Amino acid sequence: MTDDIARARTLLRIGGVVTLLALLGGAGVYLLALRYTPVEASQGLAQKIFYLHVPAAWGALVAFSLCGLASAAYLLLNEPRVDRFAASSAEVGLAFAAVMLTTGPIWGKPIWGTWWDWDPRLTLTLLLFFLFLGYGALRGALHDPRERARFSAVVGIMALVLVPFIHLSVYLYRTIHPMPIVLRPDGPTLPIEMLRTLLVSVAVFTLLYLGLVTMRYALGLAQDHAEANAGGTDA
Amino acid sequence: MPDTPQNGQFMVAAYIVAAVIYLSYSLTLYLRARSAASGKR
Numbered sequence: 260m261t262d263d264i265a266r267a268r269t270l271l272r273i274g275g276v277v278t279l280l281a282l283l284g285g286a287g288v289y290l291l292a293l294r295y296t297p298v299e300a301s302q303g304l305a306q307k308i309f310y311l312h313v314p315a316a317w318g319a320l321v322a323f324s325l326c327g328l329a330s331a332a333y334l335l336l337n338e339p340r341v342d343r344f345a346a347s348s349a350e351v352g353l354a355f356a357a358v359m360l361t362t363g364p365i366w367g368k369p370i371w372g373t374w375w376d377w378d379p380r381l382t383l384t385l386l387l388f389f390l391f392l393g394y395g396a397l398r399g400a401l402h403d404p405r406e407r408a409r410f411s412a413v414v415g416i417m418a419l420v421l422v423p424f425i426h427l428s429v430y431l432y433r434t435i436h437p438m439p440i441v442l443r444p445d446g447p448t449l450p451i452e453m454l455r456t457l458l459v460s461v462a463v464f465t466l467l468y469l470g471l472v473t474m475r476y477a478l479g480l481a482q483d484h485a486e487a488n489a490g491g492t493d494a
Numbered sequence: 495m496p497d498t499p500q501n502g503q504f505m506v507a508a509y510i511v512a513a514v515i516y517l518s519y520s521l522t523l524y525l526r527a528r529s530a531a532s533g534k535r
Contacts, residue, residue, distance in 0.1 A: 267531040271524070278520050285516065289509055303499035308508040315512070354519040358512045365508040369501040467516065474523050481530035 263484040267477040274473030281467035288460045308366040314464035315358035322352025327419025330412035342408035347475035379432040390418045
């Protein structure tokens with residue numbers, strides 16, 4: 260057994276435990292949202308989707324931003340570990356983005372009266388999701404590890420450019436998406452029970468991101484090891 | 495003042511969808527990584 264495989268197994272164990280804890284924490288967030296936070300008078304129970312949708316958006320944007328930054332770092336350092344992290348963060352970001360893009364319309368239907376609107380924030384977020392699907396497809400299509408890392412790093416950096424536009428889109432364009440109520444210059448505007456539940460949820464889903472990225476990194480490490488061995492055998 | 499809307503089914507649907515996505519991705523990722531780390535691809 261080589262060092263890489265031993266390291267991959269250790270990382271998988273750590274990532275698995277962290278992920279399990281975060282998933283249990285996710286069940287706790289559901290209970291907090293249901294039992295602790297008040298029902299918002301104008302939106303009803305549908306408002307509680309907030310505690311799921313906002314942390315998913317946070318997780319996706321952090322994951323994609325870190326992928327973009329790691330991609331830039333890879334082009335500077337040429338370090339395979341950085342490329343492996345970028346690939347891991349991109350794939351995990353897609354899971355968070357899938358939750359964001361499904362819970363958003365389920366919340367939108369009772370509040371806006373429509374599942375979807377081609378509004379700048381929603382459209383840019385969907386484009387970002389497709390860009391990272393393309394990033395994954397590109398990685399799957401290229402067999403040379405250095406070429407794969409270099410080409411996908413360029414896509415990762417280009418996708419990073421979209422992230423600030425998505426965050427600022429509610430200020431820059433006319434949009435039906437609500438303005439930020441937590442990350443505001445004059446402080447959060449929601450009741451303290453809602454703010455506490457949201458912060459717990461963001462912490463839990465950040466932990467989930469860390470657990471999933473660790474497991475995905477372990478997978479990448481084991482795959483790179485197998486690829487290197489196969490290359491060695493072929494040559 | 496208008497009554498609070500009765501739309502709990504949307505909340506339940508969103509939590510179920512999110513749970514399915516997170517649980518299925520976590521499980522498949524764990525199984526893929528375990529398989530790769532044990533030498534089976």
